[in-house]
Amino acid sequence: MTVPDRYLHLGVQGFEYPRSDAPANIRYIGTLPVNSGEVRPLPDWWQEVSTAHAVVVVSREPQPIRTSATDRADDGSTRRTDILVIALTGRPAELTNVPSNVRTAVFIPFGLLLPYTDVLVSNAGYGGVQLALNHGVPMVLAAPRRTNGSLRTRRLDRSRH
Amino acid sequence: MTDARYRANARRLQNEYTSHDALAEITAVITELLH
Numbered sequence: 001m002t003v004p005d006r007y008l009h010l011g012v013q014g015f016e017y018p019r020s021d022a023p024a025n026i027r028y029i030g031t032l033p034v035n036s037g038e039v040r041p042l043p044d045w046w047q048e049v050s051t052a053h054a055v056v057v058v059s060r061e062p063q064p065i066r067t068s069a070t071d072r073a074d075d076g077s078t079r080r081t082d083i084l085v086i087a088l089t090g091r092p093a094e095l096t097n098v099p100s101n102v103r104t105a106v107f108i109p110f111g112l113l114l115p116y117t118d119v120l121v122s123n124a125g126y127g128g129v130q131l132a133l134n135h136g137v138p139m140v141l142a143a144p145r146r147t148n149g150s151l152r153t154r155r156l157d158r159s160r161h
Numbered sequence: 162m163t164d165a166r167y168r169a170n171a172r173r174l175q176n177e178y179t180s181h182d183a184l185a186e187i188t189a190v191i192t193e194l195l196h
Contacts, residue, residue, distance in 0.1 A: 027190070030179070
């Protein structure tokens with residue numbers, strides 16, 4: 001990392017552990033714009049997002065949500081029907097026993113979704129965490145131990161202080 | 162950590178993110194290195 005003239009890091013210094021030995025060529029540049037101009041068809045239920053009392057997004061990146069994982073993640077939603085839960089599955093999935101207040105989609109650009117999101121539930125994928133921080137969206141993060149996701153959850157926990 | 166302190170720190174992190182314009186900063190670095 002000391003070889004490049006500049007190392008442009010997607011993120012901010014406040015998210016990183018303090019380092020007295022950080023190479024001088026590192027520059028933090030925040031996040032890239034998420035609206036690429038690409039037009040994707042939005043789900044039929046999209047208008048519900050702007051009128052919902054609260055929106056909870058469940059995203060498991062980069063691995064897709066399995067049916068069983070989605071069922072578990074949405075268990076609590078059956079008790080709060082005023083909350084719209086959006087489960088991003090990552091790939092086409094046949095979900096069963098989906099509660100009435102849960103909507104599913106393979107993918108929705110975070111640039112469109114996060115302005116309406118009250119809570120993001122995620123396995124701490126790097127891009128999602130950075131964008132949620134950029135939009136000021138509270139997160140509930142869970143990742144398997146000894147993975148990049150678990151390192152990010154620990155780093156985020158430290159950066160709160 | 163209190164809720165108020167948590168929110169203040171979240172705002173501080175968000176402000177740090179929104180203070181950046183990644184594309185402009187990338188462009189500036191390329192320009193700087195080419196000259």
